[in-house]
Amino acid sequence: MSKIVIDLMGGDAGSEITIKAIKSYLNSVKIDENNDSFILVGDNKALESLSEVKDKPYIKLVKSKTVVAMDVDPMSALKDKESSLMVAVKELLDNDYDSIISAGSTGALLTASIFKIKRIEGVKRPGLITTLPTYIENKKTVMLDLGANLENTAEELAQFGLLGSIYYNLAFNEAKPKVFLLNNGTEEEKGRNEHKEAHQLLKNDSRINFVGNIEGREVLSGNADVVVSDGFSGNIFLKTTEGTVKLVTSLLKDAIYSSTKTKIAGLLLKSKMSEFKEKLNYKNIGGAMLIGVNKIVIKAHGSSDEKAFLSAIKLANDLGNKKLVEKVKEKLKENN
Amino acid sequence: MSKIVIDLMGGDAGSEITIKAIKSYLNSVKIDENNDSFILVGDNKALESLSEVKDKPYIKLVKSKTVVAMDVDPMSALKDKESSLMVAVKELLDNDYDSIISAGSTGALLTASIFKIKRIEGVKRPGLITTLPTYIENKKTVMLDLGANLENTAEELAQFGLLGSIYYNLAFNEAKPKVFLLNNGTEEEKGRNEHKEAHQLLKNDSRINFVGNIEGREVLSGNADVVVSDGFSGNIFLKTTEGTVKLVTSLLKDAIYSSTKTKIAGLLLKSKMSEFKEKLNYKNIGGAMLIGVNKIVIKAHGSSDEKAFLSAIKLANDLGNKKLVEKVKEKLKENN
Numbered sequence: 001m002s003k004i005v006i007d008l009m010g011g012d013a014g015s016e017i018t019i020k021a022i023k024s025y026l027n028s029v030k031i032d033e034n035n036d037s038f039i040l041v042g043d044n045k046a047l048e049s050l051s052e053v054k055d056k057p058y059i060k061l062v063k064s065k066t067v068v069a070m071d072v073d074p075m076s077a078l079k080d081k082e083s084s085l086m087v088a089v090k091e092l093l094d095n096d097y098d099s100i101i102s103a104g105s106t107g108a109l110l111t112a113s114i115f116k117i118k119r120i121e122g123v124k125r126p127g128l129i130t131t132l133p134t135y136i137e138n139k140k141t142v143m144l145d146l147g148a149n150l151e152n153t154a155e156e157l158a159q160f161g162l163l164g165s166i167y168y169n170l171a172f173n174e175a176k177p178k179v180f181l182l183n184n185g186t187e188e189e190k191g192r193n194e195h196k197e198a199h200q201l202l203k204n205d206s207r208i209n210f211v212g213n214i215e216g217r218e219v220l221s222g223n224a225d226v227v228v229s230d231g232f233s234g235n236i237f238l239k240t241t242e243g244t245v246k247l248v249t250s251l252l253k254d255a256i257y258s259s260t261k262t263k264i265a266g267l268l269l270k271s272k273m274s275e276f277k278e279k280l281n282y283k284n285i286g287g288a289m290l291i292g293v294n295k296i297v298i299k300a301h302g303s304s305d306e307k308a309f310l311s312a313i314k315l316a317n318d319l320g321n322k323k324l325v326e327k328v329k330e331k332l333k334e335n336n
Numbered sequence: 337m338s339k340i341v342i343d344l345m346g347g348d349a350g351s352e353i354t355i356k357a358i359k360s361y362l363n364s365v366k367i368d369e370n371n372d373s374f375i376l377v378g379d380n381k382a383l384e385s386l387s388e389v390k391d392k393p394y395i396k397l398v399k400s401k402t403v404v405a406m407d408v409d410p411m412s413a414l415k416d417k418e419s420s421l422m423v424a425v426k427e428l429l430d431n432d433y434d435s436i437i438s439a440g441s442t443g444a445l446l447t448a449s450i451f452k453i454k455r456i457e458g459v460k461r462p463g464l465i466t467t468l469p470t471y472i473e474n475k476k477t478v479m480l481d482l483g484a485n486l487e488n489t490a491e492e493l494a495q496f497g498l499l500g501s502i503y504y505n506l507a508f509n510e511a512k513p514k515v516f517l518l519n520n521g522t523e524e525e526k527g528r529n530e531h532k533e534a535h536q537l538l539k540n541d542s543r544i545n546f547v548g549n550i551e552g553r554e555v556l557s558g559n560a561d562v563v564v565s566d567g568f569s570g571n572i573f574l575k576t577t578e579g580t581v582k583l584v585t586s587l588l589k590d591a592i593y594s595s596t597k598t599k600i601a602g603l604l605l606k607s608k609m610s611e612f613k614e615k616l617n618y619k620n621i622g623g624a625m626l627i628g629v630n631k632i633v634i635k636a637h638g639s640s641d642e643k644a645f646l647s648a649i650k651l652a653n654d655l656g657n658k659k660l661v662e663k664v665k666e667k668l669k670e671n672n
Binding site (some may be wrong): 071133134135137147150151182184187191192215216217218219220221231232233235236237238239240241242243244245246247248249250251252254255256258259261262264265266267268269272273275 | 407469470471473483486487518520523527528551552553554555556557567568569571572573574575576577578579580581582583584585586587588590591592594595597598600601602603604605608609611
């Protein structure tokens with residue numbers, strides 16, 4: 001029951017990866033031909049390599065001419081109506097599909113979402129949300145905003161608490177997700193003015209199960225379901241976790257390569273190490289979603305491999321089936 | 337040639353650890369009795385356990401009555417003149433010593449420093465600076481501000497670039513330290529207004545070797561000598577690295593304990609793993625320093641063990657010998 005538009009272009013690896021992921025998705029899930037459908041947007045070459053699926057009734061191929069550059073000025077990207085991104089956005093809106101996935105420029109996708117797909121009525125600012133691994137097996141935490149905004153008011157932060165709760169509830173079937181506010185200390189009066197005010201707003205919103213402030217060192221502990229952050233700090237947080245994982249794994253690799261004894265240890269650990277890397281791999285998450293606009297907008301990692309892009313398609317399908325956008329609209333109408 | 341005041345109290349483990357560290361320091365370095373000296377401040381019990389060194393000509397023991405609580409309101413801590421912290425600050429100033437070390441409340445130490453030790457003339461805002469490990473063997477990066485401030489203006493950020501450069505130059509003997517600005521993207525126009533303006537100020541300051549913006553994922557890469565950040569983001573950064581290291585090492589431990597084969601691997605890796613943990617251990621750094629006030633103020637970790645506190649004493653001695661405060665004063669007088 002999910003209708004998905006996919007921008008085949010963009011992404012560091014071009015359309016090859018996105019097409020492989022789509023084929024793998026179509027081969028691995030049971031398509032409901034009456035309800036599921038896909039619009040795939042790309043250049044001639046991309047569409048040609050989809051010839052084996054082009055006659056399926058649930059697939060529509062749409063041609064685009066250009067590709068938005070990764071470092072483009074987002075406003076000028078909006079003007080290039082023949083880019084795969086803007087053609088995909090137009091198809092999404094004209095055909096009233098549920099979701100769009102792109103691995104292209106984050107800035108262009110966010111700007112196109114805000115100006116064309118538009119905010120849900122009542123949403124102050126959309127936020128980028130993603131799922132994070134934690135110390136606890138199978139326990140996930142979601143965090144927003146990860147950088148759609150540079151600064152956020154207290155009211156915007158408090159609303160991220162609500163949006164994050166709805167997302168967590170649908171994605172992980174948790175009735176009352178535990179919400180925390182990223183801050184420089186756990187005490188109620190910590191942080192900049194917007195954090196202090198947001199703390200009070202979150203505490204007093206009956207739709208939100210707010211627990212309190214959380215520091216950077218505790219976000220991955222598994223205690224939180226939803227972590228609210230201003231966009232700048234959230235961006236710093238996310239990129240810092242990436243850099244730190246890289247530091248630790250590079251030091252570990254050095255340790256393993258340092259002697260014959262440790263190389264043997266490395267071999268014995270090999271399969272476990274791959275599992276371990278999988279747990280820390282953002283590719284298993286499927287990218288980030290812009291929550292608060294009228295469609296499900298998924299930003300797949302620019303460096304997406306097939307697996308990452310496949311996760312993005314699954315995420316779009318899952319959230320589309322669960323009617324995320326409608327749920328946000330309902331919840332915003334409830335009194336707080 | 338370094339005169340150090342040490343607050344023996346505070347810290348999660350009480351005076352036992354700090355005293356052990358001092359004894360170990362006195363036993364491991366060559367004291368220059370004409371130039372080196374120590375004022376050690378603590379309660380009766382702490383001073384009693386220092387009886388073996390109390391007659392040394394270069395040691396003065398001073399009694400304090402109370403201890404500042406870790407979660408104290410910093411301004412009220414200033415009023416408790418009999419606390420080990422406030423007695424230590426008084427001894428520092430009355431005797432014109434070079435540096436002070438405390439493992440107690442960060443807030444109280446910072447507040448006492450700003451109100452009693454006072455900013456160096458020309459310093460807009462002092463900043464907390466510390467040394468970080470990187471992917472590159474033996475290569476260190478320093479970062480400031482880590483949380484002495486909640487927000488910083490462009491001018492304050494630019495001055496952190498200068499203060500950080502002076503620190504790095506003295507600590508690591510690098511003539512032109514490479515300075516970066518922590519931001520949400522590498523492009524010049526990224527960030528909030530204060531980051532955009534700071535970028536330009538840093539670029540145009542001839543005393544600073546400014547390279548550009550840096551993202552959270554690159555801070556630990558070893559490319560930067562000095563990373564400038566506003567206090568809120570710096571605090572998020574530092575705590576996030578701690579939390580992520582904990583996540584990765586906890587997953588690694590799970591991997592090692594999962595089977596006999598991996599347990600054997602764990603044994604083979606054991607000594608390398610300790611080396612590896614050492615590299616990531618903030619205890620080897622000696623804590624953070626408040627740069628920009630008229631004395632060397634070192635905040636040892638609250639959870640300091642003997643080794644961590646020993647590093648803090650070595651750091652105080654090193655920066656005192658190298659006349660950090662005087663160097664800052666000189667550099668501020670140069671034209672930019």
